[in-house]
Amino acid sequence: MHKFIMSDPDKCTGCGICELICSASKDGAFNPRISRIRTVKIEPWVDMALVCRFCEDPACVRSCPRKALRQDEKDGLIVVDEVKCDGCGWCIEACKFGALALNPLKKAVVVCDLCGGDPLCVKYCIAEALELTTLDAISAKTRKSVVRELFQNELVKEQEAKRIKGIFARGRAQF
Amino acid sequence: MFPAYAGTILRVDLSKHKVYKKRLLESLAKKYIGGKGIATRFLYDEVKPGTGPLDPENKLIFATGPATGTAIPNKGHIVCCKSPLTGIYASSSSGGHFGAELKYAGYDVLIIEGRADRPVYLWIDGDDVQIREAKHLWGKDGLETEAAIKEELRDEEVKVARIGPAGENLVKIACIINDYSRVNGRCGFGAVMGSKNLKAIAVRGSNPVEVADMDGILEFLKEFIESVKEKAAGYSMYGPTASVDVGNILGTQPVRYWSKGVLDGYQKINREALYELGFKNKACHSCVVRCGKIREVKEGPYAGTVVEGVDYETIYALGSLCENNNLESILRSNQLCDILGLDTISTGNVIAFAMECYERGIIDNEDTDGIELKFGNHKAIVQIIEKIANRKGLGDILAEGVREAARQIGKGSEEFAVHIKGLEPAGWDPRGMKGISLSFAVADRGGCHLSGGIYTYESRGGLDRLQVEGKAQFLHELEVRYAVTDTLILCRFNRAVYPWETIMKTFPLLTGVKMSENDLKEVGERIVTLARAFSVREGISRKDDYWPDRFYREPIPEGPSKGMILNREEFDGMLDEYYELNGWDVNGIPTKKTLATVEIEKTDKEIEPTRAKVTA
Numbered sequence: 001m002h003k004f005i006m007s008d009p010d011k012c013t014g015c016g017i018c019e020l021i022c023s024a025s026k027d028g029a030f031n032p033r034i035s036r037i038r039t040v041k042i043e044p045w046v047d048m049a050l051v052c053r054f055c056e057d058p059a060c061v062r063s064c065p066r067k068a069l070r071q072d073e074k075d076g077l078i079v080v081d082e083v084k085c086d087g088c089g090w091c092i093e094a095c096k097f098g099a100l101a102l103n104p105l106k107k108a109v110v111v112c113d114l115c116g117g118d119p120l121c122v123k124y125c126i127a128e129a130l131e132l133t134t135l136d137a138i139s140a141k142t143r144k145s146v147v148r149e150l151f152q153n154e155l156v157k158e159q160e161a162k163r164i165k166g167i168f169a170r171g172r173a174q175f
Numbered sequence: 176m177f178p179a180y181a182g183t184i185l186r187v188d189l190s191k192h193k194v195y196k197k198r199l200l201e202s203l204a205k206k207y208i209g210g211k212g213i214a215t216r217f218l219y220d221e222v223k224p225g226t227g228p229l230d231p232e233n234k235l236i237f238a239t240g241p242a243t244g245t246a247i248p249n250k251g252h253i254v255c256c257k258s259p260l261t262g263i264y265a266s267s268s269s270g271g272h273f274g275a276e277l278k279y280a281g282y283d284v285l286i287i288e289g290r291a292d293r294p295v296y297l298w299i300d301g302d303d304v305q306i307r308e309a310k311h312l313w314g315k316d317g318l319e320t321e322a323a324i325k326e327e328l329r330d331e332e333v334k335v336a337r338i339g340p341a342g343e344n345l346v347k348i349a350c351i352i353n354d355y356s357r358v359n360g361r362c363g364f365g366a367v368m369g370s371k372n373l374k375a376i377a378v379r380g381s382n383p384v385e386v387a388d389m390d391g392i393l394e395f396l397k398e399f400i401e402s403v404k405e406k407a408a409g410y411s412m413y414g415p416t417a418s419v420d421v422g423n424i425l426g427t428q429p430v431r432y433w434s435k436g437v438l439d440g441y442q443k444i445n446r447e448a449l450y451e452l453g454f455k456n457k458a459c460h461s462c463v464v465r466c467g468k469i470r471e472v473k474e475g476p477y478a479g480t481v482v483e484g485v486d487y488e489t490i491y492a493l494g495s496l497c498e499n500n501n502l503e504s505i506l507r508s509n510q511l512c513d514i515l516g517l518d519t520i521s522t523g524n525v526i527a528f529a530m531e532c533y534e535r536g537i538i539d540n541e542d543t544d545g546i547e548l549k550f551g552n553h554k555a556i557v558q559i560i561e562k563i564a565n566r567k568g569l570g571d572i573l574a575e576g577v578r579e580a581a582r583q584i585g586k587g588s589e590e591f592a593v594h595i596k597g598l599e600p601a602g603w604d605p606r607g608m609k610g611i612s613l614s615f616a617v618a619d620r621g622g623c624h625l626s627g628g629i630y631t632y633e634s635r636g637g638l639d640r641l642q643v644e645g646k647a648q649f650l651h652e653l654e655v656r657y658a659v660t661d662t663l664i665l666c667r668f669n670r671a672v673y674p675w676e677t678i679m680k681t682f683p684l685l686t687g688v689k690m691s692e693n694d695l696k697e698v699g700e701r702i703v704t705l706a707r708a709f710s711v712r713e714g715i716s717r718k719d720d721y722w723p724d725r726f727y728r729e730p731i732p733e734g735p736s737k738g739m740i741l742n743r744e745e746f747d748g749m750l751d752e753y754y755e756l757n758g759w760d761v762n763g764i765p766t767k768k769t770l771a772t773v774e775i776e777k778t779d780k781e782i783e784p785t786r787a788k789v790t791a
Contacts, residue, residue, distance in 0.1 A: 013465040015458035016272070020246040024393065029383035030245045031279065042331075044355045044483060045455050045469040104381070120393075124246075126400050126463040127456065 001134040002056075002076030005037065005112065005119055007049040011129035014039055014047030018121035018130060025120050027105065034103050036112040037121050049121075049130060052078060052099040052112040060091035060100055060111075069109075075117075082108040176201060178387045179241040179685040180209070185282045185304065187297060189371055190231055190289030194304045199283050205688070208662035209240035211266055212702050213284060214255035218264070219705055221286075224712040224781050228259035228363075229345060229370035231290035237277065238285075240664040241685045244278035244384040246396055248403075248462050250666040251275055251357075258362035259370075260347040260521070260576045261597035261621045263710035267350075267364055268664055270459030271357030273378065276334040280380030291372040296324065296337075299378040309374040313343060316514045317352050324377050337375035338365040339516025341564040345369050346574040348521035348563075348599075352513060356467075356483040357459060360518040362598065362620055363576075387687030395684060399672060400463050406671040407464045411456075414468040415668060416446035418487040418602070419495075421634045426734035427607035428491060431498045431550055432527040433593050433725075436604055437734035438495040444502045449485070452506070457483055464668050470506055476554075477503040482510040485519075488624070491602030492523020497530060497556055504553030508560055515564035524599035525573040525580060526559055528592060537586045544568045595622030596710075596719050605722055607736035608633045610646040613749045616720045617650075617763075619706040627654040628667060643745050647752035655699035662698065701773045703757060704765050708773065712781045716789045717763040720750060762789045 016039050019032035027034060037051040054076040061069045061078065068084035069091055071077070078100075085108040092100045092109065103110045112119075114132070122130040148155060176182035176199060186195040199213075207213045214236045226232045235256050242249035251274025258265035277285060280301050287297070294309040312320050317339040324335050334353060341349035342365030349365025350358045368374075386392055409417050419441060422428030426436035442448065449470060457467030472480040485493075485505055493508040494500065512519045526548075532538045533548035540547070544562075546555045546569075562570030572580050577599050581592035593600060598621025605612035610629040618626045627650045633640040638649070656675065657667075663681065665673050675692050682690045690698075707715075722741060730740040754761060758769035764786045765773075775782075 010455070013456045013458035013462075013467070015462050015465065016275075016460050017246060017463065020461060021393070021396075023383070024246060024389055027383065028389055029385045031381065031383035033279070033381040034383075044481065045457070047455075047457065124396065124400070126403070127458075127465060 001136045002054040003114065003117075003132055003134050004053045005049075005051045005114070005122060006131050006133050006138065007051070008129045008131070009046065009048040011127045012039070012047040012049055013127050013129070014041050015127070017124050017126070018049055021120050021124045025115070026110070027103070034101055034105075034110065036101065036110055038098065038101075050097055050099060053097060054078065059094040059096065063090045063094035065090060075114075077113055078111045080109050080111060082106060085109055177204060177241075177686040177688055178385045179245065180204060181239075181278050181281045181283045181382065181384070183282050184284040184286065185299070186286045186288070187304065187306070188289045189287065189291040189295065189306065189373065192291075192306055194306075206698065206701065208659070208698055209243075209283065210238050210253045210268070210664040211255070211658060211661035212698060213662070214238040214253055214266065215264075215702055215705050215709070217284065217286060218255040218257070219709050219775065222257050226257055228257045228262060228367060231288070231371070233257050233367055233370070235287040235364070235367055235371070236284065237287075239274045239278045239283055240662055242663045242665065242681065244275045245386055245685065246392060246461055247681055247685065248399065248464070248666070248669060250664045251460060252277060253661060253664050254351070254359050254364055256362075256364060256367050257713075258597075258620065259345070259366045260363040263596060263621070263713050263715055264706045265362035265364070265620050266661075266706070267359040267361050268661060269351070269353060269357050269359045270462065270666065271334075271354030272460045273334045273336045273353035273357075274664070275460040276378045276380055278380070278384055279382050280378050281382045285376075287371060287373065290370065294372050294374055296375040296377065297373065298328065299376065299380075301380050301382065312374045314340065316340060317516055318355075318514055320375055321355070324375055328377060328379075330379060333377050333379045335375055335377045337516075338368045338373075339514060339564065341365055341516040341574075342369035343374070344564065344566045344574070346517065346564060346566065347576045347579070348518045348525065348574070349516050350518045352516060354459070356513045358513075358518070361520065361623065363518075365516050386685050388684045391684045395680065402672045403463050403669070407668065410464050410466045410668050413446040413450055414466045414484070415486040416449055416490065418634065419445040419490055422491070422602065424735065425607060425634060425640070426731065426736035427604040427634075428495050429602055429604050430495045432496060432531040432591070433604070435733060436607060436731045436736045438498065438500060440500040441495065443500045444490055444494050444505060448502055452502070459666070462666065464666070466668055472503045472506055475503055477507040480507045480510050482506050482513065485509045488601050489519040489523070492520045493526070493556060494523075496523050496527040496602070497553075498550035499553045499556060500551075501553040504557060508556055511557065511560045515560065517560065517564055520601055521576060521599045522560060522563065524593070525563065525577050526556055528577050528580065528588075529559070529569065529573055530555075531591060532584060532588050537584060537588055538569070542569050591723075591725060593723055593725075595722065596620075596715065598622045600624075603630050603634075604731060604736070606726055606731050606739045606741050608640045609643050609745075609749070610638065610640070610650055612722065612726075612741055612746060613646060613753060614650050616722055616746075617750070617753060619703070619710070625667060626657060628657065628670070629653055631670065641739070643749060647749045647756060651753060651756040654703055655696055658699040658702040659695050662702070700757070704759075704769055705773050705775070707757075707759070707763075708765055708770065708775060708782060711764050711785050714785055714788075715763075716785060717750065717754075717761070718789070720763055721746070760786075762786070764789070
């Protein structure tokens with residue numbers, strides 16, 4: 001299952017640090033407009049970051065007339081051949097998430113590469129709105145939380161039992 | 176030009192409908208760095224003494240700093256002009272995303288001069304700068320304006336700074352707002368923009384901001400984030416609201432138009448009460464503190480109100496000062512101020528002043544069009560705000576600010592009107608805090624808490640609030656440091672994270688220029704004196720550096736600060752010491768020697784008349 005960066009709109013503050021860090025590390029200067037991750041603000045209170053989700057059947061790859069884009073089989077990354085890419089931008093049009101951008105310096109399309117597996121934007125997000133995860137992990141988390149909700153009362157009982165057990169254990173250790 | 180600067184000054188002459196671009200000189204950047212420093216220098220050089228604040232000759236000078244647009248957490252932009260409210264020097268910084276975008280568009284400084292012959296807005300699309308028709312925007316509130324411009328320009332990511340109806344109506348306490356609710360609030364900048372027939376400035380840019388040491392900045396940021404987690408946790412959690420509890424526990428929160436120090440039921444408007452209404456955090460560009468809190472009122476007469484805030488000063492002005500502990504009404508009032516384009520501190524002050532007049536029978540229902548302007552009547556507060564913004568009825572008088580309103584209303588109201596140099600003070604009672612009494616009195620733009628924010632240290636930072644000795648020295652050092660942070664432009668809410676060492680560290684990282692602590696202090700001192708010199712040219716001297724008489728006459732009547740009062744002799748002592756530390760004479764006018772350090776010998780001629788007048 002491909003890893004990608006998920007953004008939590010409840011936590012995102014729209015500060016744009018992710019964009020700044022991304023452009024700084026990839027292009028050596030601060031420039032949100034060529035960042036591979038982009039924040040979206042819908043005033044007054046909706047903020048969210050969007051970045052490539054490495055789709056299973058990526059429209060960007062299919063749409064490229066010069067075959068400049070391909071998807072890596074192992075980690076699902078979208079790999080751009082900067083020599084072949086002429087910046088026509090069909091992939092940008094095809095992407096449903098606005099996750100690709102034209103880099104005017106490279107005259108080619110750029111897209112998130114997960115910084116080799118340890119994305120800097122996630123590290124610098126103080127609001128902890130970004131998370132490197134997989135769809136599997138997300139659904140597993142959802143499943144767990146829904147079951148936890150279902151068995152709320154039992155879980156409380158179990159915890160209480162654990163706590164009492166712990167007290168006994170400590171008591172025994174004292175004697 | 177050094178790294179971290181865009182390198183260009185953009186000048187827009189609205190009278191001639193012309194746009195000029197000029198290089199920003201390295202020598203200027205070295206002496207004044209950016210932000211407040213550079214903007215103040217331009218203001219001093221270009222706005223001549225005696226200029227009418229609402230005349231075309233007044234200028235709006237926007238400046239970014241070297242940190243703007245980078246990942247070093249900063250506030251974005253600052254703006255300077257001659258204030259229509261006070262008639263003297265004015266500067267105001269704002270967060271949001273506007274400043275960064277201006278930098279990305281390629282400009283360090285934006286100077287707006289002249290007056291358009293019809294409503295216009297400015298569209299800065301990188302190199303392409305247009306003055307566009309704004310007839311269809313005139314009369315629209317802030318939110319509508321922003322939405323309409325984005326639609327017209329077909330770009331949702333354009334950043335817009337705009338005025339509301341208050342600015343159009345030349346309300347002297349009107350503000351400029353960007354990014355929905357980030358404000359250049361104090362001193363009436365909105366009225367100056369309105370007087371130029373300029374409804375909004377829209378900006379978009381795609382230039383990179385390069386820095387001297389990128390790896391160093393990324394490393395610095397890691398430490399900075401850790402330090403924010405530790406030292407600014409309160410701001411991150413609650414926003415800037417802790418002072419409600421602090422002020423009431425100390426008994427120094429101005430209540431019932433500066434007559435009491437504790438608000439009954441202040442717990443209803445403190446940070447815990449506010450926290451209950453919050454549902455989302457917001458941050459300005461590059462900020463890791465994220466003090467912006469979106470709050471929602473779900474029930475009652477103000478249900479449906481959604482607003483970013485409210486911060487302590489707003490809670491004080493629209494709350495305690497009007498003896499109002501209805502939190503929902505404070506949120507609603509703040510929202511109205513944002514939409515209509517009013518400064519909340521001044522708005523709360525003029526309303527509380529009008530309430531005092533009403534309670535004393537100086538004005539009655541006929542003057543207020545039937546609004547019962549009694550203390551604590553929150554409905555009246557909400558009603559009168561719209562009247563102020565639209566200059567309707569009594570609102571037309573209140574729109575002039577407290578000083579002028581008192582002059583027009585008369586009947587002894589000038590006796591209890593509270594302002595310093597025409598600016599309504601922020602929410603700290605000077606009688607219970609000696610450093611604050613000096614700080615507000617000498618602040619460059621009038622009764623302001625930010626230029627020397629000593630309140631942090633006196634209210635919770637370990638300084639004895641009643642001690643007089645050493646306060647002038649402490650304030651002087653703080654003013655110099657804050658002047659430097661305003662050049663970069665760093666946010667006050669990061670102050671705990673930005674001691675001198677940290678400020679010093681950021682400089683070479685950004686610009687490649689090494690500055691010693693001494694170099695930086697010189698820059699700060701230069702700015703403090705230059706701002707003062709601007710006001711001195713307009714006639715300001717020692718006589719203006721006092722609180723209204725009532726603070727030296729009436730002690731705080733009750734609460735933990737009961738009996739505390741300002742002592743004129745003690746205050747004079749602090750003033751003397753403060754002037755000396757700044758290199759100003761006993762009348763508060765920079766000496767010739769000090770003027771030489773800020774290189775204004777040439778314009779010295781303009782300062783001499785004031786000196787001659789006060790020494791005569």
